[in-house]
Amino acid sequence: MKNIIKVFLVAFICQLCVIAKAEKLKKQISLGAKVRVILDSNSTADKVWVTYKNHLWSTRFYKIPNIQMERTEKDNLFHISFLPTEKGAYISINFKRDLSIEDFIIEPGDSIVCTLYNDKWYFTGRGHEKFQCQYDVLEAKKFIPRDMSTPPKETRISKLVVLDDPYTEYLIKDFKRNLKSTYTASEIALNVLEWHKENLSDFAYNLIKANIVSQSEDASTKLLLKVKSVYGENNTNETNRIQLLKKVSELYSARRKYDLRIFSDTVLASSAMFLSFETSSSDIASYNNLKNNFKGFLRDRLLTVFFLRNLNLVNWLRDVLPLIDDKNCKELLLTKVNALAPGQPAFDFSLQNTSKKNVSLKDFKGKVILMDFWFTGCGSCEQLTEALKPVVDHFRNNSNVAFVGVSIDGDFEGWKKSVKSGLYSNEGSIDLYTNGLKSKHPIIKHYGFSGYPNLLLIDGYGKIITGSPPRPGWTAPSKAKELIELIERNLAKI
Structure with a gap:
């Protein structure tokens, strides 16, 4: 009889635990999470955006639709909604490029107040330790010593650097220093994370850790790819080029690195940096x-x-x-x-130019079009504009190629000012505006853009060549050449 009573008691207690756990989960889901953003009196920002995605996708994955909320009140309050069973989300707070928060992990039930004071963020409220940890990680990385040595003077033939002995030796040492700096930064970040560990859930701790080490591996790989891209071919000194590539490959192979297999598949599937790292090659x-x-x-x-x-x-x-x-x-x-x-019909747009005249897709019949989608204040958009200059210059005298910029700015006069600044538009580009509808314009919804910049290449018949053209940048200078070659191949088909 006693045994039967014990069994019933154990079953009853287990049932209570299950009910309690379910109620806790239900409460978390119903609560969602809250983020309040408070800016100090010195801030000139009049608007604040909070962006996130469901399914624990990172906001950095700009081709996955996001949820973007805008507030203009002084005391900005944002409500984050979670899908059932979601453990968290990545959120970004945007208002000023240098002070924005990107991809901080937030969990159900959090109610975090983010206060900006004298260009520093401070966090309070339920779950604030998680934000403080992620912010401290970013701040700690700023104290990594930087190399102050002066590189030897470059000698160039046309646009190619002459790899003489001093310059080759400098590049090898610089690569070694950068590898060391990358590893040191991640070790400091991991130490900061350990200091915060007792205030974090197991989920948040492991996810932040996976992001730190994945970012370190990604940065090291990009260092190698950059050297190979810039000096991999067509250099003026073949012997030194071979020596350079051989040495940096050896240094890369012998570097101190992390074993990503220590993390579960569940954690890695939610790690923004791991997903980026493993998919960086095409x-x-x-x-x-x-x-x-x-x-x-x-x-x-x-x-x-x-x-x-x-x-x-x-x-x-x-x-x-x-x-x-x-x-x-x-x-x-x-x-x-x-x-x-590729091959799908491009969206049949009709957008205003700076003179408020409508420009349509049909106006470009017979031309290869490179469309660049951007907005004012987007740092990556500025960088892409600069990186596209060699491409624009290459086709400057070719009337069968059109460079079209499309801004999602909300203010027409502000957009015109940005175009005039030259930060977002190259000379000779055709600048268009989403007519004040911003990201709600049908062209943006059709393509599903949720982050910027975006490039889109369209052929002379109004069909998509690719939604992912080669994208020039400082880490991928060879992409400009690839983009030029892709445009030329499609010109030949017209």
Whole structure:
């Protein structure tokens, strides 16, 4: 009899635990999370945006639609909604480029007050320790010593750097110093994380840690790719070029690195930096690695990011789509394929130029069009404008190529001022405006853009060439050449 009573007691206690856990989860979901942003009296910002995505996607994945909230009140309060069973979200707070918060993890039930005072962020409220940890990690990385040595004077023939002995030796030492600096920064970040560990949930701790080490591996890989891209071919001193590439490859292989296998697939599938790192290459080897060496939900997420970054590889996507089980991943890919896949009709737009005259897609019949979508205050948009200059210059005298900028700014006069500044528009570009509708304009909704800048290449028949053209940048200078070659190949088809 006693044994029977014990069994019933144990079952009853277990049932109470299950009910309590369910009630706690239900309460968290109903609460969602809150973020209040308070700016000091010195701030000139009149608007604040908070951006996030469901399904724990990072806001940095700009081709995945986000939820963007705008407030203009002095005491900005934002409500974050979670889907059932979601453990958290990445949120970004934007109002001024240098002081914005990007991809901080927030969890259900949090109510965090973010106060900006004298260009520093302070956090209070339920769950604030998580934000303080992520902010401290970013601040600590600023104290990494920087190399102050003076590089030898460059000698150039045309646009190529002459790799003489002193310059080759400098590049090797500089690469070694940068690898060391990258590793040191991540070690400092991990120490800061450990200091905050007792105030974090296991989920937040492991996710932040996975992001730190993945970012370190990604930065090291980009250092190597940058050297190979700039000095990999067509250099004036072949012997030194071979020596440089051999040495930096050896240094990269021998670097102190992290083992990402210590993290569960669940954590890695939510790690923004891991997903970015593993999908940074767009070749067949990278695709096969993702398809064959990962499984389950993690593979679904990796393949989704890979193809959203490389919509020109849609033929591969058709083969792998049946392997993807996650409903959200499959919907994202199908939506993008339908709108941005090569051969699809481009959106038939009609947008105002700076003279308030309508410009339509049909006005560019017979021309290859490179469209650049941007907004005022977007630092990456400024960088892309500068990186596109060689491409614009190459086709300056070719009337069959059009460079079209589309801004999602809300204020017409403010947009005209930005165009005139030259920060977002190259000379000779055609500048258009989403008629005050900003991101709600049908062209933005059609393509599903939720982050900027975005490039889109359209052929002379009004069809998509690619939704992911080669994108020039300081880490990928060779992309300008690739973009020029892609445009020229399509000019030949007109």
